Amino acid sequence: MPGGIIFEFPQQYLYPDGLWTTIQLSVLGLIGSIVLGIVIALFRISPFLPLRWLGTAYVEFFRNTPLLVQLFFLFFALPALGIRFSDDAFVFNFRAAVLGIALYHAAYVAEVIRGGLLGVDRGQIEAARSLGLSYRQMLREVQLPQAVRSVIPPIGNIAIALAKNTALAKTIGVAELLAAGDYVEAATFRTVEAYVAVALLYLVLTLPMAAGVNWLEKRLLVAR
Amino acid sequence: MRPDTWWIFTDVNFLRFFGAGLIQTMLLSVAAIALAFVVALVFALGRMSHRRWLRWPSIAYIETIRALPVLLLIVFFYIKGSSLLQPIFGPEFNLQPFWAGVLGLGLYTSAVLAEIIRAGILSLPRGQTEAARALGLSHVRAMRYVILPQGLRLMVPAMMSQLTTIIKDTSLVATIGVSDLLGQGRIIYNRYFNPIEVFLFVAVIYFVICFALSQASRRLELGNAPKAARAKIREIQLRDQAA
Numbered sequence: 078m079p080g081g082i083i084f085e086f087p088q089q090y091l092y093p094d095g096l097w098t099t100i101q102l103s104v105l106g107l108i109g110s111i112v113l114g115i116v117i118a119l120f121r122i123s124p125f126l127p128l129r130w131l132g133t134a135y136v137e138f139f140r141n142t143p144l145l146v147q148l149f150f151l152f153f154a155l156p157a158l159g160i161r162f163s164d165d166a167f168v169f170n171f172r173a174a175v176l177g178i179a180l181y182h183a184a185y186v187a188e189v190i191r192g193g194l195l196g197v198d199r200g201q202i203e204a205a206r207s208l209g210l211s212y213r214q215m216l217r218e219v220q221l222p223q224a225v226r227s228v229i230p231p232i233g234n235i236a237i238a239l240a241k242n243t244a245l246a247k248t249i250g251v252a253e254l255l256a257a258g259d260y261v262e263a264a265t266f267r268t269v270e271a272y273v274a275v276a277l278l279y280l281v282l283t284l285p286m287a288a289g290v291n292w293l294e295k296r297l298l299v300a301r
Numbered sequence: 302m303r304p305d306t307w308w309i310f311t312d313v314n315f316l317r318f319f320g321a322g323l324i325q326t327m328l329l330s331v332a333a334i335a336l337a338f339v340v341a342l343v344f345a346l347g348r349m350s351h352r353r354w355l356r357w358p359s360i361a362y363i364e365t366i367r368a369l370p371v372l373l374l375i376v377f378f379y380i381k382g383s384s385l386l387q388p389i390f391g392p393e394f395n396l397q398p399f400w401a402g403v404l405g406l407g408l409y410t411s412a413v414l415a416e417i418i419r420a421g422i423l424s425l426p427r428g429q430t431e432a433a434r435a436l437g438l439s440h441v442r443a444m445r446y447v448i449l450p451q452g453l454r455l456m457v458p459a460m461m462s463q464l465t466t467i468i469k470d471t472s473l474v475a476t477i478g479v480s481d482l483l484g485q486g487r488i489i490y491n492r493y494f495n496p497i498e499v500f501l502f503v504a505v506i507y508f509v510i511c512f513a514l515s516q517a518s519r520r521l522e523l524g525n526a527p528k529a530a531r532a533k534i535r536e537i538q539l540r541d542q543a544a
Contacts, residue, residue: 141465141511142504143472146483150504153496185539234539237368244370248476255373268381276369283368287540294536 080277082261082270095257096278102174102243102253103282107236109179114186119216121191132187139184145245148177152249166250174246182239189231193224226297233290237283244279254278306495310502315489322485323506329402329471329481334464336407341414346444348419359415366412367541372473375405379477402474410467413541414460417534421456422448424530459534461518465511466542472507482506 083092120132139147151173155161162172197220205215247256258275262268309315347359366374378385382396382404396404425448433443475484486503490496 137512138508141469141508141515143469143483143507145472145475146500146504146507149483149487150496150500153490154500157494157496185542189539231536231539234536237540238542241368241370244372245473247372255370255376258373259376262380268377272373272377272381275373276365279370279373280365280368284364287364287368290540 079270080274082265082267083274083278091257091260092254092274092278095252095254096282098171098251098253099240099243099282102171102178102246102251103236103240105175106178106182106239106243109175110182110186110235110239111232113179113183114190117183117187118190118194121187122194124212136184136187139181140188144177144181144242145248147181148174148245148249151177167252170246170250174243174249174251177249178239178243178246181242182235185235185238186232189235190224190228192231193228194220196227197223230290230294230297233286233293237286237290240283240286241279306493306498309489309493309495310498318489319482319485319502319506322480322482325399325479325484326468326471326481329399329406329474329479330464330467332403333406333410333467333471336403337410337414337467338460340408340411341418344411345415345418345422348415349422363412363415366409367416369409371405371409371470372476374409375402375473375477378402378404398474398477398479401477402471402479406467406470406474409470410463413463413537416537416541417456417459417463418452420530420533420537421459422452424455424527424533425451455530456534458518458521459538461521462515462538465514465518466538468511468514469507 117132117135120128121136123129123132152170155173156169161169162176163169201219201223202215205219206212210218243253244255246253247259252260254275258271261274262271265271344359344362347355348363350356350359378396378401379398382401383394386396387394429447429451430443433447434440438446471481472483474481475487478484480488483503486499490499493499
């Protein structure tokens with residue numbers, strides 16, 4: 078049976094632990110990238126020019142360099158600069174991976190949120206301002222809430238990409254799902270079985286997400 | 302204080318070393334996209350076929366591959382590629398890491414490109430197919446002479462921006478020991494322990510290439526494509542932009 082190898086090492090929990098680490102990376106990375114993405118998006122639509130430049134520079138730099146290079150930079154260069162997230166090597170690897178994943182995907186999230194914010198009818202913004210709301214009040218009470226609806230399905234798509242990209246954390250020594258597959262392969266030499274099991278677990282993770290995004294897209298599209 | 306090693310980027314020999322890596326990166330991207338395009342065309346047409354035995358396997362292939370990380374495919378072909386291909390190329394065959402990278406990247410991108418091509422074809426007005434069939438062209442000829450040329454042309458900008466994704470993704474083959482741009486960077490780093498300089502330099506080179514390409518594809522713009530197709534392309538690119 079394909080995937081049977083998952084249950085073969087009951088005392089070591091290689092695959093379940095790997096899957097759990099992958100889920101942790103995905104969730105923490107997604108939260109980080111959304112928080113950062115909102116900030117960058119607000120920078121990008123800010124009326125203040127230097128902030129706008131800063132936002133654009135961030136988005137273009139992080140979108141046009143490979144995630145792997147960014148992870149390597151965090152993993153190798155930060156300790157050389159004297160920045161350590163933790164004295165424990167495993168914790169450091171994990172935190173570096175979360176940070177790298179969040180930084181990279183924040184650029185995509187920022188673009189999506191910016192699109193959503195700009196998609197809000199200009200009349201709404203002008204009406205809010207002429208009613209005497211300050212720029213910050215207008216953002217919080219009018220523009221952001223209206224942008225949320227159009228932004229959710231694309232962020233779901235980014236979340237799928239993010240869940241797949243957590244596999245790269247393997248290269249900086251995080252024991253996530255693909256790394257678990259590597260251990261099992263190295264221990265048993267049953268290559269096909271080991272990696273088919275990994276693939277099945279990734280499918281379990283990403284296919285429901287894809288179905289959820291499709292469902293959300295249809296639901297939110299009807300209401301628009 | 303660590304001695305700083307910025308001088309290596311003014312040394313011709315070091316630049317040549319990085320240049321060799323850059324050439325590998327470029328060759329890999331081109332080979333991967335060539336493979337991807339051929340496979341993608343097959344599966345895109347398969348997915349739109351009326352025959353169930355063609356359509357279902359195509360859907361399964363596209364949706365499965367799209368749901369997996371590229372790194373998994375690359376690592377799998379790196380370890381297992383040789384023995385998978387030995388029945389075809391003989392028992393002595395040994396798949397080079399470079400070609401394992403091409404296979405992994407190419408197959409992943411083929412699933413993405415298949416979706417892009419399908420979006421392009423589906424965005425054409427139905428009248429095109431109907432007119433071609435009414436003129437007496439067979440289904441295959443209508444596809445070959447009427448639908449595909451239009452659909453593919455519509456999707457050129459989307460494919461170009463997929464090329465930037467591929468160039469970024471080629472950095473993954475550094476993990477299976479191909480001396481691409483990032484791989485060369487790691488060799489230098491292991492020799493001189495200068496991660497800041499090396500990875501910044503590598504990042505800047507990737508940035509220049511990808512930024513230029515993405516600006517070019519933005520210049521071409523999806524302006525000609527209908528709105529539904531544009532939305533579909535954006536969705537594909539968000540979901541499948543790998544590393």
